[in-house]
Amino acid sequence: MTAAVLSVAPAPQVSRSEPLALETRDLAKEFRVGRKWYSNGQPLRAVDGVSLSLRKGEVLAIVGESGCGKTTLSRLMLGLQQPSAGEIFVGGEPLTNVDRKVFSRRVQPVFQDPYSSLNPRKTIGEIIRDPLQIHKIGTSAQQTAEVEAIMERVGLARRLIHSYPSQLSGGQRQRVAIARALVIKPEIIICDEPTSALDVSVQAQILNLLQSLREQMNLTYLFISHDLSVVEYMADYVAVMYLGRIVEAGPAAEVLRAPRHPYTRALMSSILTADPGLGLPDLNLGRGFPDPLNPPNGCRFHPRCIEALDKCATVAPRPIMNGSGLIECHLHDTAAAD
């Protein structure tokens, strides 16, 4: 499998000499589906040869439809699942050499649904204090001070410290999840659809909060979302996933303004902006997500692609570095040949 190396250029405010905060090389995760005592099941490659890197202070967004492998990728990066192949490096160190506990001080998650990611039987104070206790950081008084400081930072009133998650609104709960992730001062936050369960006005508050925390604490985000208008607002770099592979990646401004892969173009045209009278867009996209157990030959996207060439059905395209980004599509082979 060819490595799809995405070396992202540094953001203007980040110096090139800083080590990569997070890097994956040829990462793959294979599940066995339908395993029985008499059979080993069928292989499902949820993540297939993903290489990406991000520097400290950057935001990399992963976009794609459900089932494209973006959540599996985030679970691999959190160390919640072991990769079948490839490696993950955090701050230059391979993840396999680092103790899970040490690693979890550097990488923390914020999950999609704040209704199910908080323990309903613990108070807000206890939930936020948990990481400090697990890692045995500070005395009890210091921990309380930390909890109060981080609550203030994410915009939670101090009186909520003794409340339970059920007494909080969705936006407040997501603030608790963010506070819990930040309390041990990690370098990297992995946000898996952090606002998709929230209302528009609350979503705006949470996105603004994530942006200011990033500036104040020099955080690095891996931001997973299917909402491209949110991605456009948040991300420095974008990687588009389709059936476990990254098909296009690069600086957000380039990928989102001038998408080159037909799939990225279809995703971009599916954004419904609040323009009355425009009607519904024409997606130029064949229907039906393919069966990941039985992915199409050649380019995995070709059955839905309106620009597919003959060879797309037989030959898998190889990732090509093109300008500042990466693309995996036969339509762009020629451009890279010269």
Next chain:
Amino acid sequence: MEHRRYNPSDAPVLTVDGMNVDIAVPSGALHAVTDVSFTVRQRETLCLVGESGCGKTITSLALMRLLPRTAKLTARNINFEGHDLGKISERQMARLRGNRIGMIFQDPMTSLNPVYTIGDQLEEVYLRHRGGPRSAARKRAEYLLEKVGIINPGQRLGQFPHQLSGGLRQRMMIAMMLMCEPKIIIADEPTTALDVTVQVQILQLLRSLQDEFNMGMILITHNLGVVARMADHVAVMYAGRVVEQGSAEDVFRNPVHPYTRGLLDCMPKRGQVAAHGRLGSIPGIVPSLVGEQRGCSFRNRCVLQRAACSEGQIDLRAASPDHLYRCILEPAATVLPSTIPVGSAA
């Protein structure tokens, strides 16, 4: 601008006049929906938009008469094909529900029965309202599955809901809703659980079916993008009341109510990537709807709040003939401080 898809001189299919829903809670009455009025013509789409808890789903349940027992529906009149939906008996309502009024829910997985095949569930609707032989029902089911873009309908009819993807399940729900040729569709967040690409395809499908079968549609959603692209008319709801109501063009291009203006500012817009400017947001939370409601329900979150906002009852007033809003300020006075464009000669 798209040509208008409905004829404004048609008689409305559904007219709702002064609808209220009160829910009994231990501490008193919760005014879930207050004074909601609208009309829907054939081929017209009315969008109810608002955030969680604004009463949009209760409105749709009230129209279907599927409210919980603790809720009380009162209305001056809810006219659908000559029936007053607020007053007719449960038996009469059962004859209309699923027959003349179709409904699509947000999550097709929880609204389908997991132990019956798709064929059984589609046929049940038809047999219940039309009777007749099962073969006729099966024929209609196959016809409609093909209509909603399901390939190989004969085989799909024998499958169970869990064997279908989210998009297919929603197509199936749409076919089920069409079994008895309804005159009006009530679609409550029909695409919220779907991928963005599938969302566009389902909306396109709803739109073409609406034109083909001359149906009116009430589309309930919190997604302002969906509203802008689908709606002929929009009603923005806040805390159980309609705070702004008008054509999509009016509400999106010239919003008047401070809440509508704030909501539109919250949406991330194309081309905001370089600036990394902050999104607009609405501070505060939705007020409690229990007990007597006085003044403007949005006042505590409104940057333009005045003393007069907490007094009496604020009625809908006209910004232009077909554009209503519920605020004491004149239309020109509701511009939010943060929305004044930078560099404008103010």
